[in-house]
Structure formats: structure tokens, C-alpha cells
Amino acid sequence: xxxxxxxxxxxxxxxxxxIRNPLVRWVTVxxxxxxxxxxxxxxxxxxxxxxxGIQRGQRILxxxxxxxxxxxxxxIQAGILESLTMTVIATVIGIIISIPIGFxxxxxxxxxxxxxxxxxxxxxxxxFQEVIIAIVFVVMFGFGPxxxxxxxVFATVGFLSKLLAExxxxxxxxxxxxxxxxxxxxxKLVTYAVLPQVSPRLVGLGIYRFDINLxxxxxxxxxxxxxxxxxxxxxxxxxxxxxxxxILIVIIVLVMATELISGVVRARLQ
Amino acid sequence: xxxxxxxxRKLWQRYDTATRLRLWGGWIGTTLVVFxxxxxxxxxxxxxxxxxxxxxxxxxxxxxxPPRWGYLNELWLPLWDTLNIATLGTLLGLGIAFPLSFxxxxxxxxxxxxxxxxxxxxxxxxxxNSLIWALLLVAIIGPGVLAGIFAIGLRSxxxxxxxxxxxxxxxxxxxxxxxTATGASPLQVLSYSILPQVLPSFAGVSIFRWDxxxxxxxxxxxxxxxxxxxxxxxxxxxxxxxxxGMIFIVIFVVVLFSEWVSARVRxxxx
Numbered sequence: 407x408x409x410x411x412x413x414x415x416x417x418x419x420x421x422x423x424x425i426r427n428p429l430v431r432w433v434t435v436x437x438x439x440x441x442x443x444x445x446x447x448x449x450x451x452x453x454x455x456x457x458x459g460i461q462r463g464q465r466i467l468x469x470x471x472x473x474x475x476x477x478x479x480x481x482i483q484a485g486i487l488e489s490l491t492m493t494v495i496a497t498v499i500g501i502i503i504s505i506p507i508g509f510x511x512x513x514x515x516x517x518x519x520x521x522x523x524x525x526x527x528x529x530x531x532x533x534f535q536e537v538i539i540a541i542v543f544v545v546m547f548g549f550g551p552x553x554x555x556x557x558x559v560f561a562t563v564g565f566l567s568k569l570l571a572e573x574x575x576x577x578x579x580x581x582x583x584x585x586x587x588x589x590x591x592x593x594k595l596v597t598y599a600v601l602p603q604v605s606p607r608l609v610g611l612g613i614y615r616f617d618i619n620l621x622x623x624x625x626x627x628x629x630x631x632x633x634x635x636x637x638x639x640x641x642x643x644x645x646x647x648x649x650x651x652x653i654l655i656v657i658i659v660l661v662m663a664t665e666l667i668s669g670v671v672r673a674r675l676q
Numbered sequence: 677x678x679x680x681x682x683x684x685r686k687l688w689q690r691y692d693t694a695t696r697l698r699l700w701g702g703w704i705g706t707t708l709v710v711f712x713x714x715x716x717x718x719x720x721x722x723x724x725x726x727x728x729x730x731x732x733x734x735x736x737x738x739x740x741x742p743p744r745w746g747y748l749n750e751l752w753l754p755l756w757d758t759l760n761i762a763t764l765g766t767l768l769g770l771g772i773a774f775p776l777s778f779x780x781x782x783x784x785x786x787x788x789x790x791x792x793x794x795x796x797x798x799x800x801x802x803x804x805n806s807l808i809w810a811l812l813l814v815a816i817i818g819p820g821v822l823a824g825i826f827a828i829g830l831r832s833x834x835x836x837x838x839x840x841x842x843x844x845x846x847x848x849x850x851x852x853x854x855x856t857a858t859g860a861s862p863l864q865v866l867s868y869s870i871l872p873q874v875l876p877s878f879a880g881v882s883i884f885r886w887d888x889x890x891x892x893x894x895x896x897x898x899x900x901x902x903x904x905x906x907x908x909x910x911x912x913x914x915x916x917x918x919x920x921g922m923i924f925i926v927i928f929v930v931v932l933f934s935e936w937v938s939a940r941v942r943x944x945x946x
Contacts, residue, residue, distance in 0.1 A: 421868075445760040449825065455818040463816040488720065491713035498710050533931045537807060537895045538924075541912060546732045548725035551717050625807040628898060632720070639899070642811050654804065654812075661803035 469647035470654075478641070478649050485634035486656055488551050489623040492633055496555045496623075497616045500562025505608075507563055508570030509596065515574060524567065531564025536622045540631040551632030558619045558626070565618070569611055570604060577603045610675055613668045620664055624657050740921030747922045751907065755926065757821050758903035761896065762889040762934075765828025770882050773833045777840030783852075784844055784870065798841075802834030806892045810901040819900035827896055828889050836885055843877040844870060880942045887938035894927050 510524035627635025780794035810827035897905020
């Protein structure tokens with residue numbers, strides 16, 4: 407009987423690694439490990455506080471199972487209504503402003519100075535987190551929902567204009583040429599050649615931004631810019647965890663509902 | 677095609693009468709909603725504070741600039757904390773979102789019931805803003821970097837989990853059938869047929885989320901969860917606007933840098 411030759415180990419198939427170059431791979435791995443060790447060492451953990459935290463965590467969890475909607479319902483209602491109105495206004499104004507800014511930030515439509523200005527505005531808006539922008543607007547306009555609206559408008563413009571500009575830069579140039587050949591003005595060119603190509607996605611993105619604005623409107627209140635955030639923070643600071651859990655549940659349900667609706671609307675538009 | 681008969685001429689219209697009525701109804705309804713919302717916001721606003729906003733802004737900028745450059749030396753440590761909050765938070769989110777997404781994807785889930793639980797976790801994590809997670813965690817485990825890491829991590833689960841399971845659902849069936857035909861166990865099928873297909877997109881999403889998390893990590897300190905937000909909060913409360921200006925500059929540079937890094941890495945992966 408012929409003996410079966412052992413399979414040569416060098417012929418065995420191996421999964422190809424994610425990073426092909428071995429030098430880059432090892433440098434990345436070692437660098438990442440070094441960073442991880444340093445980073446984890448810098449995290450200070452206070453075991454005594456953590457032990458107390460477990461108790462408090464249990465109380466919070468218990469409060470979540472029995473949320474108190476009743477005792478502060480008028481505050482919750484007012485906060486939620488304010489958040490919702492802020493979201494509606496900010497989304498509508500944001501879309502209206504982001505259209506000209508988006509056109510200005512598209513390299514194939516705008517002259518260089520306007521392009522640079524609009525891009526700078528977008529970068530500024532996208533770099534800072536909403537809450538930081540809210541601090542500035544609260545200083546400018548005083549406490550209240552108006553500062554929150556301005557914050558959300560500013561953030562919406564950064565988000566929508568960037569995506570709109572990228573969309574415009576990728577449009578089919580044939581239609582632009584066709585309209586231009588009829589001797590149309592710049593405005594007509596935009597209306598008949600550019601807008602029809604980008605408006606379906608713009609509407610979809612606008613609805614998507616509505617979701618994001620609702621989520622953000624729940625936190626700008628922490629720095630005094632209106633909405634449910636202030637009520638939530640007060641509830642936490644007073645250890646009213648059952649009220650806080652009620653607010654959180656209302657926020658989650660509201661966000662889920664709008665996400666569901668906006669998903670259906672966006673699916674029907676496309 | 678909607679064509680209307682006027683006398684004996686045929687007139688082409690873009691929409692038929694019912695659609696046009698519905699469109700008009702939609703526009704009027706939206707305008708009404710916006711108007712009512714505006715009334716609410718305007719009622720809650722002190723307009724005399726808004727009127728002097730340009731003055732306030734110029735004063736504000738005058739106080740912020742020139743920024744206190746010397747303050748930069750006190751910002752290195754908070755900056756390192758911010759970076760750690762974002763990175764470790766992303767890793768935490770990745771660690772939970774990775775298995776969760778396989779439970780949530782239609783083609784890899786062990787049971788529909790498990791799928792719904794996984795989807796619920798993803799939705800809840802997404803609907804709660806990281807700042808609210810931070811509020812909650814500061815109450816449980818106390819102020820500090822650890823609360824920030826957990827807050828960022830918990831918020832990232834939803835974002836990454838959703839994009840992960842969508843990309844798992846988009847994988848091709850053929851490699852799965854091929855590997856199954858060799859008699860591989862379910863885990864082997866996962867690691868040899870599905871994982872290679874989704875790994876690049878997983879890596880891209882994680883880097884993208886890390887970039888977002890850097891931005892979020894700059895504000896979790898406002899509620900006490902560590903990082904540069906702590907300094908921002910302290911400086912705002914102490915009306916030290918030249919320090920606030922310095923912090924804004926630092927945040928701007930760091931966020932732009934992280935965006936550049938993430939764009940470069942994603943380009944290299946895809």
C-alpha cells in the first residue's frame with residue numbers, strides 16, 4: 407500500500423491579511439498597541455466611586471422600569487413642544503438657506519471667491535459640535551429657543567450645503583449644455599438643468615436632517631438654548647431619575663416615530 | 677398623461693388635478709405648521725435681546741481675540757483625554773456593534789426574535805444623543821474620562837451597528853454557498869465567506885465614526901464627562917472669553933486634522 411505523502415505546510419492556503427505590506431502591518435499593530443496601553447493608563451478609575459455608582463445605577467435602572475410621567479408632565483410637555491417647534495423651524499429655514507450656499511460651494515457653478523467663502527462657512531459649521539455653536543448663540547441672543555433655532559439652522563446649513571454641493575458637482579453636464587445652448591440665463595440654467603437633477607436627493611436629505619435636528623434639539627438645552635434638554639438636566643441634577651427616565655422615553659419614542667415616518671417618506675420619494 | 681381639454685384645445689400639464697390639489701394642500705399645510713411654530717418660538721423670545729445681537733457678537737469676538745496663547749499649555753492634557761475618549765469609545769462601540777450586527781442582519785441572525793432585540797438595542801442607542809448618554813453615565817459612574825468613554829461607546833453602537841448590518845445584508849450569497857458546500861461549520865462560513873466581504877466597509881465605518889466621535893468628545897465635558905469640554909465649561913462659567921477663544925481654535929484644528937486623517941485612511945482602505 408502506497409503511503410500518503412504529508413501535505414507540505416508551505417502549500418497550505420492562508421487567509422490574506424487586511425494590510426498586505428508586512429512592514430506597514432507590523433508598524434500599525436505595534437503603534438496601536440502602544441497607544442492603547444498609554445491611553446488606558448491615562449484613564450483614572452476611582453473604585454470607591456464606582457462601587458457607589460453600581461448602587462446608583464440600580465436605582466436608575468429601577469426608575470427606568472417605573473418612569474414618572476405625571477408629576478412633572480407640564481414641564482415635559484412644554485419642553486417637548488419647544489423641541490419640536492425648534493426642529494420644524496430650524497429645518498425649514500436651514501433648507502432655504504442651504505440651497506444658495508450649496509450652489510455657491512459647487513465648483514462647477516460658482517466663481518472662485520464665492521466658492522471659497524461658502525466652503526469656509528461649511529467647514530466652520532461642520533467642525534464645531536452643535537452644543538458649542540449653541541454657547542455662542544446663547545451669548546448673542548440670550549437664553550431661550552431662538553438661540554437653539556439659530557444653532558440648528560447653522561448646523562443644518564453645514565450639513566445640507568456640503569452634500570448638495572457634492573451632488574451638484576457630479577451632475578450630468580449634457581443637460582447643462584443643452585439648456586445653455588438655448589441662450590438661457592444663469593438662473594434659468596439652474597432652474598431647468600441643475601435643480602431637477604439634485605432636488606429629489608435634496609428633499610430626502612432635508613427630511614433626514616429633520617431627524618438629526620430633533621435629536622440635537624434635545625441637548626442644546628443643556629447650555630440654555632431651549633428645548634427639553636434643560637428639563638432633562640435639571641431632573642438629573644435633582645436625582646429625579648424617574649422623571650429623567652420619563653423624559654428619555656418620550657425622546658426615544660419621538661425620535662423613533664419621526665425616523666419611521668421619514669424613512670417611509672424618503673422611500674416613497676425615491 | 678395629464679392633458680386638460682379647454683374648449684377644443686388640448687393643454688399639457690405636469691400633474692393631473694388631484695395631484696396638484698394635493699401638492700397645494702401640502703404647501704399650505706407646511707406653511708401653516710411653520711407659521712404656528714414660529715409664533716411659539718417668537719413668544720418665548722425676548723426680542724430686545726436679539727436686537728442688540730450684532731453688538732453682542734462684536735463684543736464677544738473682541739473679548740475672544742486675541743486668545744490667551746499661554747493657556748495652550750494647560751490644554752495638552754485635556755486634549756489627550758479627548759483623543760482617548762474618542763478612540764477608546766469607538767473601540768468599545770466597535771466591540772459591541774460587531775457581534776450585534778451579525779445578530780441583527782437578516783441573513784446571519786440565529787432567530788427572528790434575537791434579530792428584533794438586536795435592532796431595538798441599535799435604535800435606542802441611536803436615538804439618544806451622546807451628551808445625554810454622558811449625563812446618564814456621569815450620574816452612575818461619576819464625572820471623569822470613563823463616563824465619556826462609555827457615553828461615546830454607547831452612542832456609537834447604534835451608528836456602527838446599523839451600517840454594519842446593512843452591509844452584511846448586502847453581501848453576495850455565492851461565497852456563502854461555496855463555503856457551506858465544503859462542510860464548514862457556521863462559524864467558519866461566517867469567517868471565510870461573509871467577513872472578507874464586509875471587512876473593508878466595517879473598517880471604513882469605524883474610522884468615519886472615530887472622526888465623528890472626536891467632535892462629540894469635545895463636548896461631553898460640558899456635563900462633566902472629561903476632555904476639553906471641562907475646560908470649555910469652566911472658562912465659559914468664569915467668563916474667561918480669551919481662554920474660550922483659545923479652546924475654539926484648538927478644537928477647530930483638532931477636528932480638521934481628524935477629518936483629514938479619517939479621509940486619508942478611508943481612501944487607503946477602499
